[in-house]
Amino acid sequence: MGTGISVNRITARRRHPLARYAVLLLALGLVGGAYTTFVLPQTQSADAAVASGKADDVTEGAKLFAAHCSSCHGLQAQGTENGPTLVGVGAASVDFQVSSGRMPAANPGPQVPRKPPADWVTPDKIRQLSAYVQSLGGGPTVPGKEQVDPALGDPAKGGELFRANCISCHNWVGAGGALTQGKYAPNLNQSTPEQIYEAMITGPQAMPVFNDSTITPEQKRDMIAYIVGVREQTDPGGFGLGRIGPVTEGLVAWIVGLSALALAAIWITAKKRQANHD
Amino acid sequence: MTIDSVPKPVAGASGFIDDRLGAGNFLRRNLRKVFPDHWSFLLGEIALYSFVILLLTGTFLTFWFKPSMGHVVYDGSYEPLKGVLMSEAYASSLHISFEVRGGLLMRQIHHWAALLFIGGMMVHMLRVFFTGAYRKPRELNWIIGVLLLTLALAEGLTGYSLPDDLLSGAGLRITQGVAISLPLVGSYVSFFLFGGEYPGEDVISRFYTLHILLIPGILLALISAHMILMWVQKHTQMPGKGRTNENVVGGPFYPSFMIKAGAYFLFTFGTLAGLGAFAQINPIWLFGPYTPADISAGSQPDFYMGFLEGALRIMPAWEINFLGYTLPLSVIIPALVPMGIIMTGLALYPFLEQWVTGDRREHHIADRPRNNPHRTSIGFAAITFYGILWLLGANDEIAANFHLSLFQITWVGRFAIFLGPALAYMITYRTCLGLQRKDAEVLSHGVESGVIKRLPHGEFIEIHVPPAEDIAAHMRGKEPVPMIAAGPDDGGIPPKDLRNPIGRLRAKMSQAYGGEKIPVEDGHGHDGHDGHELGQGEDHAAVGSGGDNRSISH
Numbered sequence: 142m143g144t145g146i147s148v149n150r151i152t153a154r155r156r157h158p159l160a161r162y163a164v165l166l167l168a169l170g171l172v173g174g175a176y177t178t179f180v181l182p183q184t185q186s187a188d189a190a191v192a193s194g195k196a197d198d199v200t201e202g203a204k205l206f207a208a209h210c211s212s213c214h215g216l217q218a219q220g221t222e223n224g225p226t227l228v229g230v231g232a233a234s235v236d237f238q239v240s241s242g243r244m245p246a247a248n249p250g251p252q253v254p255r256k257p258p259a260d261w262v263t264p265d266k267i268r269q270l271s272a273y274v275q276s277l278g279g280g281p282t283v284p285g286k287e288q289v290d291p292a293l294g295d296p297a298k299g300g301e302l303f304r305a306n307c308i309s310c311h312n313w314v315g316a317g318g319a320l321t322q323g324k325y326a327p328n329l330n331q332s333t334p335e336q337i338y339e340a341m342i343t344g345p346q347a348m349p350v351f352n353d354s355t356i357t358p359e360q361k362r363d364m365i366a367y368i369v370g371v372r373e374q375t376d377p378g379g380f381g382l383g384r385i386g387p388v389t390e391g392l393v394a395w396i397v398g399l400s401a402l403a404l405a406a407i408w409i410t411a412k413k414r415q416a417n418h419d
Numbered sequence: 420m421t422i423d424s425v426p427k428p429v430a431g432a433s434g435f436i437d438d439r440l441g442a443g444n445f446l447r448r449n450l451r452k453v454f455p456d457h458w459s460f461l462l463g464e465i466a467l468y469s470f471v472i473l474l475l476t477g478t479f480l481t482f483w484f485k486p487s488m489g490h491v492v493y494d495g496s497y498e499p500l501k502g503v504l505m506s507e508a509y510a511s512s513l514h515i516s517f518e519v520r521g522g523l524l525m526r527q528i529h530h531w532a533a534l535l536f537i538g539g540m541m542v543h544m545l546r547v548f549f550t551g552a553y554r555k556p557r558e559l560n561w562i563i564g565v566l567l568l569t570l571a572l573a574e575g576l577t578g579y580s581l582p583d584d585l586l587s588g589a590g591l592r593i594t595q596g597v598a599i600s601l602p603l604v605g606s607y608v609s610f611f612l613f614g615g616e617y618p619g620e621d622v623i624s625r626f627y628t629l630h631i632l633l634i635p636g637i638l639l640a641l642i643s644a645h646m647i648l649m650w651v652q653k654h655t656q657m658p659g660k661g662r663t664n665e666n667v668v669g670g671p672f673y674p675s676f677m678i679k680a681g682a683y684f685l686f687t688f689g690t691l692a693g694l695g696a697f698a699q700i701n702p703i704w705l706f707g708p709y710t711p712a713d714i715s716a717g718s719q720p721d722f723y724m725g726f727l728e729g730a731l732r733i734m735p736a737w738e739i740n741f742l743g744y745t746l747p748l749s750v751i752i753p754a755l756v757p758m759g760i761i762m763t764g765l766a767l768y769p770f771l772e773q774w775v776t777g778d779r780r781e782h783h784i785a786d787r788p789r790n791n792p793h794r795t796s797i798g799f800a801a802i803t804f805y806g807i808l809w810l811l812g813a814n815d816e817i818a819a820n821f822h823l824s825l826f827q828i829t830w831v832g833r834f835a836i837f838l839g840p841a842l843a844y845m846i847t848y849r850t851c852l853g854l855q856r857k858d859a860e861v862l863s864h865g866v867e868s869g870v871i872k873r874l875p876h877g878e879f880i881e882i883h884v885p886p887a888e889d890i891a892a893h894m895r896g897k898e899p900v901p902m903i904a905a906g907p908d909d910g911g912i913p914p915k916d917l918r919n920p921i922g923r924l925r926a927k928m929s930q931a932y933g934g935e936k937i938p939v940e941d942g943h944g945h946d947g948h949d950g951h952e953l954g955q956g957e958d959h960a961a962v963g964s965g966g967d968n969r970s971i972s973h
Contacts, residue, residue, distance in 0.1 A: 297500055301503060308714075309713075311716060313715045376699045377516070378523055382699060387720060391722030394534035394538055397694065399538045399539065407458040409682050410456050410458040
């Protein structure tokens with residue numbers, strides 16, 4: 142009898158509406174746990190080996206290049222029909238593309254989007270890859286820490302340069318904008334100061350190059366100071382509505398403002414005054 | 420002292436005023452004026468109350484705003500613009516935003532109120548249109564409304580330009596582009612408006628005068644005329660029990676309507692204050708000062724100008740060069756044609772409808788939109804036309820935020836602007852007829868009671884009960900859309916004024932537009948196959964009536 146009851150109890154619990162979720166959670170936890178236990182340590186140990194090794198950056202970079210880049214850019218970085226040559230693009234270009242997750246590209250399209258970097262990407266590997274590409278034919282180099290430090294720039298001067306040179310594609314606050322043929326100027330909210338600097342000197346994808354004779358390194362730092370300063374600023378007027386201007390404002394005016402007032406009108410006319418009360 | 424007797428100080432004072440102004444008589448007559456009670460009749464008040472708030476907040480802003488394009492170096496508290504050369508107008512707008520106590524809130528309420536002012540006018544106008552409330556004797560008030568809407572656009576445009584920030588400068592540049600594209604007079608108009616070459620030093624102070632004096636003055640006068648006419652002509656009312664063309668059923672102005680209107684003002688004020696406090700609008704400090712050399716991605720006008728922006732964006736780059744003169748069709752057409760179609764169409768519609776239907780009677784009972792299907796379809800076609808242009812005014816933001824191709828959106832828009840309204844017309848027309856059939860069905864068969872009965876021979880039927888009295892009265896308020904008597908007389912000769920081509924067209928349009936499409940009481944629009952009129956509460960086969968598919972074959 143007792144066993145019968147307990148069996149019934151288990152059956153009842155199995156049929157509980159929440160049971161399936163509990164089982165699902167358990168299964169997910171098991172798989173995730175197994176993954177972190179068995180798979181991740183290998184990659185971590187591989188990283189550690191690379192980091193500790195005093196191996197020549199260029200040699201290591203060549204290996205990384207052969208493994209991750211050569212299928213599109215060619216074994217000698219000479220370029221194929223799927224990807225341009227990387228001779229002469231410089232370390233700055235590699236650092237920009239790989240650290241922003243654009244390269245290696247997931248699939249061809251009008252424009253390669255920013256995405257979380259691939260699992261193997263670490264600062265050391267980017268340095269090695271950059272060193273290899275730099276060794277192929279020179280080009281712009283990765284800026285130093287001081288060169289991109291927003292604290293050292295003059296945001297007001299940078300703002301004027303930003304408005305004159307950048308906002309026609311990237312919008313006032315770097316919220317991004319559409320370009321022709323499915324291309325777009327990305328928003329600058331996640332770009333690091335280094336990436337902003339590198340983008341200006343290398344001109345990735347649809348972007349033009351702003352070399353040091355057009356905009357001096359100091360001016361570039363001023364612009365970085367403006368971009369970083371404005372994007373970190375708290376909106377004094379309330380919710381920023383994406384800071385893209387009148388489009389979202391118009392939507393709010395209709396969806397929030399006018400809808401609320403229409404509902405209010407319905408509400409206050411809902412109670413009818415009875416004629417026989419008069 | 421009973422509750423009905425008036426205390427002496429009050430009676431004395433009011434008697435004094437009454438003897439001199441005759442106010443008592445006036446108030447007695449007007450305080451009891453009856454206002455009908457339907458939520459959609461309050462929509463116009465959004466615009467009215469927003470206008471009041473615009474006047475108040477606008478006055479506040481004028482205390483600090485400097486309408487000057489004189490150059491100054493910014494030395495205010497907004498760090499990222501410190502030391503930047505800008506106009507006094509922009510610097511004073513920043514001053515209002517950052518240094519004047521409550522200034523940013525007032526600026527934001529002012530701007531939100533501007534959006535709700537025009538949005539409120541638009542929904543109010545749609546209500547008047549779809550219920551046919553513009554019909555005789557209210558055509559003139561309708562035209563005043565169209566003028567108000569047009570002036571409100573101009574008021575918005577001039578106000579949008581005043582802070583002299585980079586975004587408003589983009590709008591100003593397009594305004595100048597439109598002015599200079601006008602044939603023959605274009606360059607003169609542009610030079611006159613800007614006092615010389617664009618942008619010059621005059622336009623802000625000129626727009627300021629227009630924005631705070633001339634246009635609001637006209638708006639105020641027209642709004643007063645609008646209200647007085649409404650008061651004198653009385654409000655229309657929805658069809659219903661006891662409502663005729665000769666009466667108005669509703670609550671008296673005092674106290675019932677006054678309380679509702681007062682509450683609605685507070686709702687409007689509350690909504691605007693809430694938006695102004697919590698939703699940032701027109702953050703001019705992010706845009707930077709205007710220089711004609713700079714332009715930003717995502718430059719947009721405020722929503723009410725969006726349809727013109729969209730027209731400009733989808734227009735192919737056409738221009739005509741003739742004897743050394745250029746006619747930029749790519750600017751003139753989008754600037755003038757959509758605005759012309761919409762505003763002229765609105766202004767003329769009451770008269771065109773009169774001409775087509777031949778209906779010169781007074782109307783005080785509103786139409787339900789379904790009961791004049793062609794008017795409703797024309798309305799929806801116009802909304803679609805406007806809406807597509809409006810949407811395409813944001814084609815770059817749509818492309819950037821939804822990862823679509825800008826060119827594809829533009830090309831879709833170029834076709835949709837012609838196909839969309841036609842499609843909307845057809846869909847709306849069928850929907851209206853469907854709703855009319857539904858009404859007819861409710862009136863002739865009653866509504867489902869939820870009671871299923873099984874008959875002795877096994878058939879299941881659902882008991883239908885007659886609709887509630889007020890709903891039935893509302894539905895029975897329908898009358899056929901009038902049309903002109905176009906048919907030939909006994910001798911086969913059409914009326915004299917319908918014999919020429921225009922007359923024949925008028926007769927054809929009248930036949931299509933007017934008439935009763937779905938009579939209310941003939942068994943939900945059937946061709947008599949239904950056979951019998953159902954009495955009150957009569958059983959009606961709904962389920963398993965075998966072979967007879969009448970309940971689904973409309």
